[in-house]
Amino acid sequence: MKAFDLIVVGAGIVGAACAAAAAHEGLTVAVVEPGPVGGGSTAAAMGHLVAMDDDPAELALSAYSLRLWERYAMLPEIEFSRCGTLWVARDERELAAVPARIARLAGAGLRAERVDARQLYELEPQLAPGLAGGMRVPDEAVVYPPRMARHLLDQAGAAGAQAWLGRRVVELLEHGVRLDDGTRLAGPVLVATGVALPQLLPELPLYPRKGQLAITDRYPGLIRHQLLELGYADSAHGDAERSVAFNVQPRPTGQILVGSSRESGVADREVSLPLLWQMLQRTFAFLPILRGLQGIRIWTGLRPATPDGRPYLGPLPGRRDVWVAAGHEGLGVTTALGSARLIVDGLLGRVPAIDPAPYLPARMLGGAAA
């Protein structure tokens, strides 16, 4: 039986980032992935690198991760494009909340600026009339997530990691894993299987939150920033079973990626038309010009969601040598790099750059924490 310092289960962007970080530290790493690298939630994601500031823990992890992303900004194959984020306020009430958000972002080391109505239309002339202004976060960017996952896995490979592609982990053993072809690998295990987490670790609550996206043909220059409504967090983190929000992205190709919707507890990948209608109607209310653009593809994806909206990062009490990096919901592309650092620092017993406590899986296991 082959022995490793770490066996990473799943090569989505989170697993790939953990494998790269661990291999970089000199650990001997195995990675197991049954499908294409980055072919899970990672392949469905919008790829917006964004700081969400409504939860302090989420803000700390996204701000930390955004700094780590800077190392990859020059990498052509991940299609990194620093378009910045423009949060749009519909009315004075929403605009009034902007200074507090700017202050919160500044507290995490992120630059943001208030934008009045005139500036808003200078920045994005296609926005519907009558909007109040907004907030611009100029350093944020968009990437192509599956290629980043692949790049990270290549980095891990270059540092000596071994990949079992086309293989699935079917069982966690006392000290290792068993693959679907019977192979056994020995060593500490990191489960990074996204929405499939409950299959291997049923004790951790995790459910899918489905999202739908539509992408258009190429219309270069039509919009310049990732555009979101300031009310987005209500949709993103609200308890509603189903919600939609204005969330539109210019791809480096000139295509326009249109989001976003959330449906809790839905695991099928079918396009649900009623939600698509709502999502597009919402989009047209902010960007009427999109009505006439040609959509070339609609797809859905599943966000791995936890009950408190924070990922699970750390050792799993009650199991020997089992670690978790999963449950990043709608922010895992952004936060994969920070998550990987937290995991590796934890494995090596180092003091991490940010407080790891809010993300420890133990928080969900009640009194069972070891």
Next chain:
Amino acid sequence: MTEPVRRYDVLVVGAGPAGLAAARAAASHGARVGLVDAQPRAGGQVWRHDVRRGMPAMARRAFAALAAPGVDWLPGTQAVLAQPGWLLADGPRGALQLHYRALVLATGARELLLPFPGWTLPGVTGAGGAQALAKQGWPLRGKRVLVAGSGPLLLAAAATLRAHGAQLLGIHEQAPLHALRDFALRLPRWPGKALQALALRTRLAGVAYRAGSVVVAAHGDDVLREVEIDGPRGRARLACDQLAVGYGLVPDTGLAELLGCRLEAAGRHRRVAADALLRTSVDGVFAAGEALGIGGRDCARIEGAMAGHVAAGAEAPARALSARRRHARAFAGLLHETFALDPRIHALARPGTLVCRCEDVPLGALADLPDARDAKLASRCGMGACQGRICGTALAELGVCRPEASSDGGRRPPLFPVRLAALAESFTHDPQEKRP
């Protein structure tokens, strides 16, 4: 205002020979029939409207279906999305919700285009593509045109191009001479086909027809100047203005896949699987014509009629057509044998040759990517406006990336690029009470 929510007993998608026959057969039983086609005119590929020339008598008879009582003909209308019991379509009447009890897929075929050095130069098109352009009035008079590739479509395309004034430099068929001879010897079993072939040859009198002859490269700086050919007499370069090259047809299974119909292997490609009464694996969904495998016009007409009958609940008239269908399908089998592609053709593309034209992906970028989904995620191959319809088919033919392994199950809505406004149409003015 036209009614955006429509309800039919039988909805037929595709108004080629198969779809027209299906609509007519279903309507003959009193069914309310909807017939949609993405093209502005009926006729499909073989009876595509020609701006200059009339329609054959057989086509005129088939077009009677468009005016048959009970048939709602919706030209220029694309079925783009499938929902349980209805399709979302978009066209000149805006977005439509087309509800059905039974659905007939008569979506036909697409041309197989394969990459070779120079195939993306302006001046190079598919053979069927050139034929369609000619019929739309594309100026050809005096142009030197070379037709190449494989299959009977080359003759049909050449005849149309010539009728529109092109100066044909020759037809280069990749199949070897002996295969064509065997084919000709067996043709009398299908007298209609033999006559068709003869008629085409007569219209093409004086045009060289070369067997065992493959286009290996197209040369030119910014447009096509020369075509390089590898034939029984060695390599040669021919100066020419237009190259029409197609390697036969592949069933269009897009809508069937969206609906979740089972597909089966057809050589290196796939066709819709159906039983003897043309029922697909999905309840209430039938298929006819090229979607079931390349069989040609006559096969499409017979299957269309069968599917139309069964969809309207009349099995007996469909069973009565079974023998004719088998005969027609046997001809299709002969075509496949005769025009099987020479392995030389699979090796033409170089690492630098583009395979995905929408996203500019060269063949070399796909090395070591086991399946089409991997290729898409890693290289963007197939992510553009055509959504892999062209490159995915070519890659399957080349055996480079397996199509079956796609974990999105081939479902790629919408079927065609569509206005976002059409996808946002909620049809809320449709009162549920109106349901039967």
